Amino acid sequence: SQTIHQWPATLVQPVGSPLSLECTVEGTSNPNLYWYRQAAGRGLQLLFYSVGIGQISSEVPQNLSASRPQDRQFILSSKKLLLSDSGFYLCAWIPPWGTGADNEQFFGPGTRLTVL
Amino acid sequence: GENVEQHPSTLSVQEGDSAVIKCTYSDSASNYFPWYKQELGKRPQLIIDIRSNVGEKKDQRIAVTLNKTAKHFSLHITETQPEDSAVYFCAARGLTGGGNKLTFGTGTQLKVEL
Numbered sequence: 756s757q758t759i760h761q762w763p764a765t766l767v768q769p770v771g772s773p774l775s776l777e778c779t780v781e782g783t784s785n786p787n788l789y790w791y792r793q794a795a796g797r798g799l800q801l802l803f804y805s806v807g808i809g810q811i812s813s814e815v816p817q818n819l820s821a822s823r824p825q826d827r828q829f830i831l832s833s834k835k836l837l838l839s840d841s842g843f844y845l846c847a848w849i850p851p852w853g854t855g856a857d858n859e860q861f862f863g864p865g866t867r868l869t870v871l
Numbered sequence: 872g873e874n875v876e877q878h879p880s881t882l883s884v885q886e887g888d889s890a891v892i893k894c895t896y897s898d899s900a901s902n903y904f905p906w907y908k909q910e911l912g913k914r915p916q917l918i919i920d921i922r923s924n925v926g927e928k929k930d931q932r933i934a935v936t937l938n939k940t941a942k943h944f945s946l947h948i949t950e951t952q953p954e955d956s957a958v959y960f961c962a963a964r965g966l967t968g969g970g971n972k973l974t975f976g977t978g979t980q981l982k983v984e985l
Contacts, residue, residue, distance in 0.1 A: 860905065861917065
């Protein structure tokens with residue numbers, strides 16, 4: 756069966772510090788991968804998505820970046836965090852086309868980031 | 872791109888009553904409409920979905936209806952229980968923009984009162 760992991764689970768960082776969040780998927784290959792941010796009490800904002808290794812699409816301008824160095828690994832980074840970067844960061848994946856479940860999107864457990 | 876509107880933003884019902892959450896979408900080519908339930912501090916969980924070739928789908932106390940002509944879809948929860956209290960998100964998958972992306976509604980905070 757497929758599983759999705761995110762780490763760390765929680766993170767407290769000072770303003771101006773760097774950030775690296777990691778997401779990995781097991782039990783599948785060539786998934787679509789997504790990074791979302793959820794501010795407290797708010798909806799789901801799509802930040803980046805990737806349809807393959809090295810392929811990154813950005814949805815909103817910001818001081819964050821994403822990379823996909825391996826098929827099942829998706830990384831969210833920042834060189835200098837802002838207070839407004841605080842939130843709940845969720846990674847999500849969709850099975851590859853043709854698997855019969857290629858519409859269903861599943862979320863990882865999330866990383867709660869607090870920038871002070 | 873796709874735009875999804877969701878109403879109401881908050882909904883309070885008595886235990887045992889029904890709850891209905893409604894969403895509209897803008898892209899007539901959208902073909903997949905999932906619903907997610909998010910409990911406090913946890914990840915959104917897929918609870919039911921419907922594809923554009925189906926008008927209604929039911930799973931125990933949960934049902935979803937889709938009206939393609941009017942471009943709206945609804946979540947129906949019958950015999951509500953306290954554990955149904957959560958934030959519910961609707962979403963739609965359009966065919967423009969690539970990436971197989973979901974566009975989410977803004978969420979409905981459902982509170983089931985004893």
